[in-house]
Amino acid sequence: MALLPRLRQLMRRPSSASKVGARRPTKTARRGDTLHEDALRSMLSDDPNNVRAFQALAEIVSRRAAGTGPDSDPLTAPADAVERQRAADLAVWSLAEELAGHPRAWYPLVELARLSANDDHEGTLRRLATAAERDPSGEALAGGLAVLRDAGQPGEALGLGIGHWRPREQTPEVGRHLVLAAIEAGRPLEAKQHLRTLDLFPDQAAIAGMRADLTHAVAQAEQQIAGT
Template sequence: MALLPRLRQLMRRPVSASRVGARRPTGAARRGDTLHEDALRSMLGDDPNDEKAFVALAEIVRRRAAEAVAHEDPLSGHAEEAVTADRDAERQKAADLAVWSLGEELAGNPRAWYPLVEVARLSVRDDPEGAARRLSTAVERDHSGRALVAAVGLLRQAGRPVEALNLGVGHWRPKEHDPEVARELVLAALEADRPGEAKQHIAALDLHPRQRAVADLRTELQALVARAEGSPAGGSPAGA
């Protein structure tokens, strides 16, 4: 279909930070979407890591791409059921590619990490190496630890706890980062059947400057490790 090559071409174009927040002209856009899209792009130009704005804009481009596929001519040479299944698959693929293109565009801003995480989410199963590179870049761009929380969590959800640990251990700064990084690392260690490593991550919370703020988290994580060690094969940690 014609839409997919166009989207792939967009994905291959070099990204410039000056394009972030720019309006994409389209004759197919809904009138309300155009104003909303402009506002969302402006917000993301100011803060490319605004999660709510990204999700809202992604929904617009996702719907637009899916509708473009739906309006194309039916596939020939297939039974009606097969045509419907093929069209649904193409709509999903087009929608994902549109969000991918949006994420790559916004990632041209050197402050952007959230768009990189979202593109990695779309590619982690089919292109794990590319996803790992994007996550590493995202983590390096963020000094709060929020990107690391998201990146480690994404790898865990993809069934890659060892990779999650490698990324987290290489970038975690317990004194500076969001303590939620510890939660993700402990869960990844338990999922990798490494309770001893999980305990080390809990111990690293002692370096956090606000000990009262991490007291409840430490207690919760210690309980998770104790529960995992008490099961015959390590078990599946709660909250995974």
């Protein structure tokens, strides 16, 4: 069962059902683990875009949901690897959804988009657009482009990037993703345009290596098309 239908199914269960990823007090839970989790939640309450804190907490809740954590109940743990992965993904989804309500949160939205990329096309694009609008640095936009490229959607990545990238102000990583997405979409001429747009980035010395790699990638793409 896909992630989003599975999530909706869980949400329709009676309130007495177990909550995926929620911390359950058990005699075997170690106090140190509890304090660590509470500290991570406090950090994310202050800064929902603290990537390291999010990833650490996501690992905790996903292990618990999959039945592999120190306080897991073997009687209720998922039976096979596929179910364990689904349970872990649902736990991370719940965490990201909780944090995404913060008006400055963009990283949780990128995580939600990653988890829904294969199940909810429109929702994925909406989450990534919102994330990009919330982050002036461009890190959210770069992360969103990576999600779409990883999902095999370079055309959607191009649409998102072109609509939001400010090359003078934002990370050049956005430009790198746009060039590569254009190559993956079979559009080497568009890739060259995005490569030229990197000229607007103020610190050209800092991106010299990136530009050289991208120039080589574009040239290879042009050669492949010319040879077909």
